Amino acid sequence: MSFVFAGLLTPFRYEFFNNGIIVATIAGALCGLLGVFVVLRGMSYIGHGLSHAVFGGAAASAVMNVNYFVGAGVWGVASGVIIGRIARRRLIGADAAIGVVTTASFALGLALLNRYGQAKKSIEAVLFGSVLGVQTIDIVAVSAVAILSVIVVVALYRAFLFATFDPEVAQVSGVRVAWIEALLMGLLSLTILVTMRVIGTLLISALLVIPASVARMLTNSFARMLWISPVIGAVSAFTGMYLSYFLDTSASATIILTGTLMFIVVYAATGLRGRTRISGLHHI
């Protein structure tokens, strides 16, 4: 019996695993929290696009030997500004602007890594995430963004709720909707920046969408969604990371598959009520 128990605790003997599971669990909770706004605002494409844009910055900073957070952060902000400028000119829609800028950034990142990087290894690490590369700075960074996000969401709860539910009336009622949206985009960019090295570019948007969708099926309350979704994100990240050790599979893929399994179970268990609740989330 003690042999089985010791076996179950095996992965925790490794520092890289402990660092990875801490970052993944906090990242899961953080993505779950911000995912509520992403899902209710129909912004899942922006989450997807931002992660692709940041990939370009991550690749460029790796090739130029610049600090990852500085390089990818500046790149992500620049992508956001360019998307905003193109969309404001109204020649093409915001969705097309996101598609063009973020996929171009992604392609540029790939080309840079092909040409100058340790191509295959680096690309796989950024695309699919890597627990091996997690350092103490990652734990500090993801914890700082998580604490900041919780403070902002709790302190500005009503403004966030109003601007998400009814932005036009919120604006008329004195809520600075543009400022709230910029703040949300900033938090989303920071979240992607600090979690991408563990979760990876391709799967991060799933971690933003799945926990919030599961939470939506479980409750009709916005306030309750804001704690249920982070709990689901954290549990799926912890469980997925843990299982990946024994299954010898990609940590990020196992995290997403764990979240997907929770989605399927809740979808089946809540029946018509749950399906009705997520029927308004057309992008899910």
Next chain:
Amino acid sequence: MDEVLVECAHMSCAYNSTLAIKNIDLTVRKGDFIGIVGPSGSGKTTLLKAILGSISPVEGHVTKKPQLRMGYVPQVETVDWNFPVTVLEVVVMTRSSTGHLPRVTKDERTDALLVLERLGLGGLENRHIRELSGGQQQRVFVARALFHQPELLVLDEPTSGVDVRTRHEVLHLLADLHDEGVSIILSTHDLNGLAAHLPRLVCLNSEIIADGSPVEVLTPEVLEQTFGAPMGVLIHGGMPVVVDGVGADIAKRMSRLD
């Protein structure tokens, strides 16, 4: 003369350099109950948004009474009924600038319950908004607008897409609020069901065609100029009843067959 709440002077508003409304001169005074009528795309919502301050005029200006408290009720079709909020949460939303934390304070709850009770929504505060009838849903948004005690209530198509019973409910509610001293301006294309019952109508088709009482402005000439189609007007019980020109023509032909 009653106090001026909002004054639009030679005001024009545009989207992407295309003028939506032009040369609007309109004064809203304390105690007014005004209906803006016009066809789809005539600029009714644009005019309301300019009054609310959510869009800026490209020409002319809007002057408001300092510190004017306005409540806005948008079209219910624009509301996401699946959004996870209860009736109480919707009502207290308008205190976003003063109340920050998720918790609804005791005072806010008391105030919100009073407004809900006044609008016949007592006991529904913990219901999800989708679980309400059409009339109740409309009243929840009126309750939200009333929560911060507006001097001017602005409603965009309050009877659009609702059944006759709900329309009556909304009309009676607005009449009661007006009697209690709330000034009201609303947009509608419901000529007989709503507009004809209001004390003052403004006919709009990019510019103001007519401004006055229903009897003064609901005339075949004004309506044809406003809606771009022939319309007849009958007087029933002292109130104008607008008859669709095509409908009147068909009715005339049917009567000949009899």
